[in-house]
Amino acid sequence: MAMAPTTAADANSASDAGNIDAPELRVFVMALFFLFGGITSLNDVIIPKLKDLFTLNYTQAMLVQFCFFTAYFVVGVPGAALVKRIGYMRGAAVGLLTMMAGCLLFIPASQSALYVLFLFALFILASGVVLVQVVSNPLISLLGPAKTASSRLTFAQAFNSLGTVLFPLVGASLILGKIKDVKVDQLVGPALDAYRVTESRLVVNTYIGLAVSLALVAAVVWANRNRLKGERHEDSSLGASLSLLSRPRFGFGALCIFLYVGAEVSIGSIIVNYLAQPTVMGLTHEAAGGEIWKYWFGAMVGRFIGSALLRVVNPGKTLAACAAGAISLLAISTHTSGLVSAYSLLAIGLMNSIMFPTIFTLACEGLGKRAADGSGIINVAIFGGAVVPLATGALADATGSLTLSLVLPALCYAVIVTFGLFATRPVHPLEA
Numbered sequence: 001m002a003m004a005p006t007t008a009a010d011a012n013s014a015s016d017a018g019n020i021d022a023p024e025l026r027v028f029v030m031a032l033f034f035l036f037g038g039i040t041s042l043n044d045v046i047i048p049k050l051k052d053l054f055t056l057n058y059t060q061a062m063l064v065q066f067c068f069f070t071a072y073f074v075v076g077v078p079g080a081a082l083v084k085r086i087g088y089m090r091g092a093a094v095g096l097l098t099m100m101a102g103c104l105l106f107i108p109a110s111q112s113a114l115y116v117l118f119l120f121a122l123f124i125l126a127s128g129v130v131l132v133q134v135v136s137n138p139l140i141s142l143l144g145p146a147k148t149a150s151s152r153l154t155f156a157q158a159f160n161s162l163g164t165v166l167f168p169l170v171g172a173s174l175i176l177g178k179i180k181d182v183k184v185d186q187l188v189g190p191a192l193d194a195y196r197v198t199e200s201r202l203v204v205n206t207y208i209g210l211a212v213s214l215a216l217v218a219a220v221v222w223a224n225r226n227r228l229k230g231e232r233h234e235d236s237s238l239g240a241s242l243s244l245l246s247r248p249r250f251g252f253g254a255l256c257i258f259l260y261v262g263a264e265v266s267i268g269s270i271i272v273n274y275l276a277q278p279t280v281m282g283l284t285h286e287a288a289g290g291e292i293w294k295y296w297f298g299a300m301v302g303r304f305i306g307s308a309l310l311r312v313v314n315p316g317k318t319l320a321a322c323a324a325g326a327i328s329l330l331a332i333s334t335h336t337s338g339l340v341s342a343y344s345l346l347a348i349g350l351m352n353s354i355m356f357p358t359i360f361t362l363a364c365e366g367l368g369k370r371a372a373d374g375s376g377i378i379n380v381a382i383f384g385g386a387v388v389p390l391a392t393g394a395l396a397d398a399t400g401s402l403t404l405s406l407v408l409p410a411l412c413y414a415v416i417v418t419f420g421l422f423a424t425r426p427v428h429p430l431e432a
Helices: 023-041 043-053 063-086 088-104 106-112 115-142 146-176 189-223 238-246 248-275 285-289 292-309 315-334 338-346 348-352 355-364 368-381 384-399 404-422
Strands: none
Touching: 023 043, 023 088, 023 115, 023 146, 023 189, 043 063, 043 115, 043 146, 043 189, 043 248, 043 285, 063 088, 063 115, 063 248, 063 368, 063 384, 088 106, 088 115, 088 189, 106 115, 106 189, 146 189, 146 285, 146 292, 238 248, 238 368, 248 285, 248 292, 248 338, 248 348, 248 355, 248 368, 248 384, 248 404, 292 338, 292 348, 315 338, 315 348, 315 355, 315 404, 338 348, 348 355, 355 368, 355 404, 384 404
């Protein structure tokens, strides 16, 4: 799943003075990347489940992603301030416990059989994810020599991708695998409530298991809360950060982060329902859910390929080519049927792989000492994962076609193509 990289490697490139001597904690940080990546991608399984239980249209179903990614907009800046105040390890513990609370809120949501309570639980869960991400991004770069920070971050992102592959694969079996052959729209009154409570327990059991795992990790983090010696944080101004948006390269890049995350999440969110269409593969929800991992696996493989490719090819041109590839695959998927339509959609994950870090790097190029402020704005731009999927769902309802709704992600990729070409031009350092 997309996440905001840190700029700590750039800040410490000349010296290791700001780095923390606790290399044994790297395993713990890798576990955090795995957890928040996996939990975020699990939304792709939750959406068709809740859509079925509550007989939702696509707009209503996409409120899952809206509530989840709104947390980046609401919690991102205050979360960073909290971490600066209490430190990385305590901040991670707070984030993990918040995630655990969100998981446990699925219990009353199931008992009440109210969709709005599921949305509230997802928002609390996502708030914890944001806090953990605020900690993980800079911490992985600080746990070791500055000169190898990039390799550590790439390795950590691989664990994030591993989570996005495994969680939907397991979640599809646990959550979607037991949907009964019942026509929900024919149930009313107590029968409908009883069905919703019974079936939502599948969701609850999955998230209770996650809550237990999160509690164990939080306990380990708290036990090591004083391990980071020499931890330092700098104050930053929100106003100063926002002023960077007037810089053409950065402002355009921040917009593209918003659009990219929105497009990536939109496609991941509709995979189950898209593959279930008779004109595509006509799969059951369980079988279609078992295909989601291929979308995220493509992104994981593409990161390794891209890391080597970007050493010899211009990043802007590579970004434009990948975005154009995504548009082409969308066009193939929407104008064909069967396996060609299905796998061309899933293959977009491969095109997505290098987009986020490349957009981030190009947007922040030339910021110098202001790169940390730029990183904060980029983190808030992940809010696109809330807005674009909701708009995609609304378009599907308005046109009566899930296929036509893919025009919106295609437009997002078209803007990214333009940014990639724009970013091939040299950029003047901000200090100049």
